[in-house]
Amino acid sequence: MQATRLPGKPMVDIAGAPMIVQVWRRAIAAKAGRVVVATDAREVKAAIEAAGGEAVMTRADHASGSDRIFEAISIVDPDARADIVVNLQGDLPTLEPHLVAACIAPLADPATDIATLAAEITEVEERTNPNVVKVVGSPLASPGRLRALYFTRATAPWGDGPLYHHIGLYAYRRAALTRFVSLPPSPLEKREKLEQLRALEAGMRIDVAIVNTVPLGVDTPADLERARRLLRVR
Known part of the structure; x- marks a missing residue:
């Protein structure tokens, strides 16, 4: 509010x-x-x-x-x-419901502590926009999955290849959530202003499911008008 x-x-x-x-x-x-x-x-x-x-x-x-x-x-x-708690932010009114199941899916691997989503960046301006958080990860054997190595507001990783727009939807194992909130804010978390870095710095595993859509987050009056147009169409 x-x-x-x-x-x-x-x-x-x-x-x-x-x-x-x-x-x-x-x-x-x-x-x-x-x-x-x-x-x-x-x-x-x-x-x-x-x-x-x-x-x-x-x-x-x-x-x-x-x-x-x-x-x-x-x-x-x-x-x-x-056993699993999903954190869905309250400013995603255009969220496609199937994304919740997509976010939970990586937790089928018992080694995964936290799961989240990302989509490949297709808009050139998003590559350098600090408000678009990028996830850097290693591909896993499962198609469309990454193991997160870092989250950043910078343009990363360097070189040819896709960049991924992180979507702020998380699925936690109950034990992982309990551990996460017991940890103090970490140095990189405070520097990047990204709380998920606290988990990575503590050695927790975050897996990422790659999806093909990014729900509109409503942060500004312009976002609000766009969301209103999209939901009127629906």
Whole structure:
């Protein structure tokens, strides 16, 4: 709610519903399991409950989304029945529901701690845009999979070959999430302002599924208008 470029962002109207409700609908459509909205804003909780969803209040002082979902899962699932926790950001109203399953899939390998998504960069300007986070990884035997070596706002890696746009959707093993939030922010995390680097610096394994679409993240008024146009078409 405190977003400086788009104040009150979760509650802005898109196609007749608050953005957070649009994201919740796509999470439900993914049919991946129980969906809970974690928030520190009572108006967000009220909007989700009015739509028929489940929401939980969390502290307002969390440093990252991972810290917030850890508090939320501890409240709603204190017996740790859920083995996998998916962190879906509340500003992705055009998310295609199948991407949630795609994000979870790399966790079929028991050696993987965290899974996430990326798409090959096709727009030239994205290659040098620091707001487009790039993932650098080694290809795995499974087609369309990488083992993440680094995440950066810089243009990387150097040389010929594809660059990959990281998509901020994460699937954690419950134990990995518990460990992650116990770690202090790492040097590279603070430098790049990318929390996933904390996991890599601690030796945790992040695998990446390559998909062919990037959901629109709504951060600015221009993004909001684009999202409104896209959802009107749907």
